[in-house]
Amino acid sequence: MTDAAPATTLARAGSSVGEVALRRRGAHTELVVGGVFVMDTVDVSTEVALATVALGRHDAPRRVLIGGLGLGFTATAVLADQRVEEVLVVEIAEPLIDWAGAGLLPTDLVDPRIHLRAGDVVEVLTATPGEWDLILLDVDNGPGFLVREDNARLYGPAGLSSAVAALAPSGVLAIWSSHPAPELLAALDSIEGGTAQEVLRRVSREGRDLTYGIYLLEAAAQADADLVQHHPRE
Template identity: 40%
Template sequence: MLPWIQLDAASIPGGGGELRLKQRGTEFSIMLGTNELMNSRLSGSEEALATLSWERIKERQRPHVLIGGLGMGFTLRAALSVLPADARITVAELVPAVVDWARGPMAEVYKGSLDDPRVTVHVGDVAALIERSRAAFDAILLDVDNGPEGLTRESNDGLYDYAGLRAAKAALRPKGVLAVWSQGPDQGFTRRLSTIGFDVKEEHIRAGRKRGARHVIWLATNGPAAAKTTSQPKANTRPPRPRG
């Protein structure tokens, strides 16, 4: 078997550790310590994040979709395959090196998706972008960290607590969809989505097309405003686990 070769490393802003890009033949892996965050051979659930969301908004004219987390580009490529020519896609990626990897050693994996005229890359924190947006997006797709229970960066938790979900709700247009990828289930997060006023559906999708672990995708449709619940604590039902 071919050995893994490390191609590059990059620090995660905010003290989240170091990402390492590795290659073995045509296979790529992005690691955080001993945890594999993503692998170029497993893309099923990331693709479903885009296609399942599109089913919810496919009647929209000139849809605008925000993707939080570039990863290996699987969600972006799937979105481009279903969204119309007049769509706009904003991809927010916190780590500049990940964008460089997409245009450099992993260019074949991305297949030119970043050069599509529908795509704008925002290098920065997706949470900050959501916070300053109002009724801007038809869909927000979050594949950030390990899901609602962060693995790489504590500040990612702010995307998934009550304040973060209210910000996402405000950033969505009426009946827009918030889609969230997670390595595993989280009942507390499901409750928070419902409490905020989202209409929630939970999907379980295999990492690979026919094999691999089952990942979770929440599809939360923007509904009427809910009562304030800032005093309710965030549930912590499971420890963070590596993707794969």
């Protein structure tokens, strides 16, 4: 967050997760959800990288699920890839969806391929097994710095397993973190039927060097997935 300039409120509304506020501070936009500062537009390179790193690991990423609309940077990076045919963005703070429709967000989300849905992405993951070529999750500041306590279930064994189960064969799961998260890498690595990897990105912000992480799991192709299913590792 840039502290020097005073903030002006662009929009404010109640939601099922508390008050949501969109603020302008100098040249930048800030998002606050339920009293927690969630993000700003000072450096969105890692929000974009969440999309581009995952897109780069799939030959035909037709169907993409995004957890957390935020200010829309991950979603616009996905839409920039013409291989993508359908994007479902699930956002728990409902006003953000209205504000996207009203053009209040600092990104352009007008595209027939994108659908914005109010809800909890954890529930969508559970309800859509085998559906997604890419699943991009940016709903917290990382597994060690939750925006909502309830999101802890996403990073536990059951939550991660249902995220991986929601991938189509050869699908890619990518999770954003504002810090290196070795425990998340280990948890992904322990899931059978895929390969886990960490991509670290350095960002300079207000004179500080910060390290962000993108945590990936690439699911096996169909033949391998069958192999895993029928002949589990000893």
